[in-house]
Amino acid sequence: MFPILVDGPAVEPITLAEMKAHLRVDDDADDELIGGLVKAARLMVEAVSRRILIEQRWRLMLHRWPQGGTVLLPVSPLIAIESIHVFDASGAATEVTAEAFESDALSDPPRIMLHGAPEPGKIRNGIAIDLRAGFGAAPDAVPASLRLAVKILVAHWYENRGDVAGEQVLPPDAFALLAPFQRARL
Incomplete structure (x- = not known):
């Protein structure tokens, strides 16, 4: 990641x-x-x-979902997960629905727990997580x-x-x- x-x-x-x-x-x-x-x-x-x-937008790239389905985020504090996309073998992106994951901004480090998100088809960089992190905008x-x-x-x-x-x-x-x-x- x-x-x-x-x-x-x-x-x-x-x-x-x-x-x-x-x-x-x-x-x-x-x-x-x-x-x-x-x-x-x-x-x-x-x-x-x-x-x-101060609030910033970040993109995290993963090759695969981690064992156990919990992604530990390297940036904190987490404000929000904006989107998660999974790429198939041809590079086409599919957005992961909000029902397929849960974010925990209060844990340290913040984490995402998956509930049936699809597996990527690409060998490298098959998952993109867009998020906002920081203490706030001001x-x-x-x-x-x-x-x-x-x-x-x-x-x-x-x-x-x-x-x-x-x-x-x-x-x-x-x-x-x-x-x-x-x-x-x-």
Whole structure:
């Protein structure tokens, strides 16, 4: 299974004005830099926490249904399953009806339980699952600690542009804010 980003977030979890106020920057000379740092920090927070901050559309491709009929989704939190398509040997798609699966957005990781979905005819990429994931569409839907982690990262990167040699790691205070959201790897 591999996730493909279909549509990124419409907004970032921290606005440019909010970030500039946090950095105490009054002029507009670094707006592009600060905006880029906010996006990079969001991506870093999403990667470390293994959570999508702002609503995004994703497509998951599977070769076959897993044994037991439960698909563990690699992106969370799950907002909704938009559609599931199964492809036959010729590549024609058939939509799986809503009665043939059930989504569980509250489990960690989120999952889909199948109830008689058809088997794919293609050997590779026979199943496409389109979904929306994230805490919500607006910045205020993102937990405050994750928004603060983004601000800390941006401030760290902004203040240390080109000045840091050696290994780059998350500032300890940002990492501490992300720890409760990390999913254990077994």
